[in-house]
Amino acid sequence: MTDTTRLDRRRFLTTASLGGAAAATGATLAAPAIAQDQPTINWRCASSFPKSLETIYGSGVELADRVREATDGRFNIQVFAAGELVPGLQAIDAATDGTVEMANSVGYYSWGKDPAFACGADLPWTFNARGKAAYNYYGGGIDSYNEFLQKHKLICFPGGNTGVQMGGWYRKQINGLADMQGLKMRIAGLAGRIVEKLGVVPQQLAGGDIYPALEKGTIDAAEWVGPYDDEKLGFQKVAPYYYYPGYWEGAPTVGMFINLDKWNELPASYQSILRTASMAVDMSTLAEYDFKNPTALKRLAQSGAQPMPFPEDVMMAGFEASREVYDELSAENAEFKRMWEAQKPFLADWFLYSQTAEYTFDTMMMIQQRNGKL
Template identity: 50%
Template sequence: MERRTFLKTGALAAAATSIAMPAIAQSMPEVKWRLTSSFPKQLDTIYGTAQQFAKFMSDATDGRFQVQTFSAGEIVPGLQALDAVSSGTVECAHTPTYFYIGKEPAFGLGTGIPFGLNARQQHSWWYFGGGEQIINEALAKFNAYSIPCGNSGCQMGGFFRKELKTVDDLKGLKFRIGGMGGAVLAKLGVVPTQIAPGDVYPALERGTIDAAEFVGPYDDEKLGFVKVAPYYYYPGWWEGGAMLHLVINQEQWNKLPKHYQAMVYHACEAANNWMLAKYDAVNPGGLRRLVGQGAQLRAFPQPIMEASLKAAEEYYAETSAKSELFKKGYDSMVAFRGENLLWWQVAELSYDAFMNRLKSR
């Protein structure tokens, strides 16, 4: 009796295994994507975020979903990442959408605009303030779809060869700055230039540009700007919380099984948290080292901040008149910012202000 029972259950188990294994294999197809980053490999936090995403996808699928990462210039230059995705040259890119405001002004909102949102607020606006729908509506015109995949937090204002004292000091200043910050500063006489990260140092060294901003102390130290431009300004009011994206070719996204799409989404969220946490961990030490190397910390003078805010608001009004999608996104962001700043003043800001006193104890 026991032997017959054993044989019966054993046969059922074998049959179940023979059915289940092919089903599992079919539900976990092999996928190989190429990812082009807008950043060089030496920037191990920004470029490293793309690598983290790739690792998360491989780990979650037992290696069946492979993402090969390429730094800027290996397949296409950093500022052409969206073009490579749109054309199908690569399946995806890790890039800030504000690099492409020349194609659609609303892309600036996807990364963050001058005097916009901080990192947490940007993330919240994306999921609960309409950001996701607005930016992906814009990307759909370019055969692409995006998911947030990283944030730098508030950035520094950059390295300047000369000290800034008044608004007049901005006139004629050749400044490497991306996104809408350059358009805003142009209203104050700045000559903005958008140069790929790997080309910034030589331009600053030769005097082709007078100033350059990038991210924050950790990356700025790697790029060596302090050697040729001693004045280090803050805050980077044009990037209060710069969001990066995994921009995916729409056909490639649609081809994925739903559970693979879910894995991509969660891998992006994990990479997003990794990047912000990494910057919060490494920027303090980077700032100390830069000061030790001769960086002279300067806050932007209040008149420059106020003039920049006024110029930004003028620019947004002009851009809203030209782009319905930008206006839709900007109005959404402003409403969201107003609500958030009210809450921030009550809790976050007051707590941070109190706790900041501890650094001197």
């Protein structure tokens, strides 16, 4: 649906409802009285992403478009790309201190400030995107995260998911866990702490520095996002082995982090619109990645990338390492422990359920695809 179509439909619905009211009362209204009473509000949103990543950066832009449209232009959010107002990794800080009213970011970027920030974004070896959405919207995940965020003067709503990410680009083939020993890998935050237990040496690099570091051999591997976003950076030219899955990011969730004081100043109707728009963008972003990644992966393979699954011993070691880290963090951080323990019952139920109809259906369809019948 185009923006024009969406606007025309909304005008039609508004006109139709007003026409019905006018016919009933014998009066003609120029515009909805509710809309006339609402204030004009202008916000700034700092994104953690560059404009070149139009999918994930676009989640903030789509939110702003939906909010502006739903309020007849009275609630305007201007989105700034990483570096335009503040560095990308400082976007959440800017929302906390009121430099901006809002940040479009990922909670685990603030891992260094408080490890509990990661719980609202993604914990390695936990949910996939559907399970994460179910827990967030019906299992209390959003409320649990916002309880933690209050002390950081923030409230957050999910606003985008990439789905399970890829495990990254490697200069040399990984044949087993022994090949992870001493591997210098661009990976940060909670994921870095986990793979460190596998012998990996985590490196923190900005997106623009990854390619030259791989090319020169300064690093041996790098994780980014998935096929569509990775394709833009050309990693397959210098690190052809493309491993999957990125078990540290099964359901990485972009958040709309809002300064709590500014949120409380909003009229209730604007709060409702912002929550609803965030939910719509959360689903829309995942759908966009799901649509674009399949063809991007085919193009990458045609240009030299070699997609490969991680060896089983690497996968198992990664899972065990994640649980060791969660035990360590739970002993150190009460908020992390509270949020981790809260999601565990549904995590078990989700993958119990997923083994039934969904998994069986998907497996059957994958067999048909391999047999060339789709």
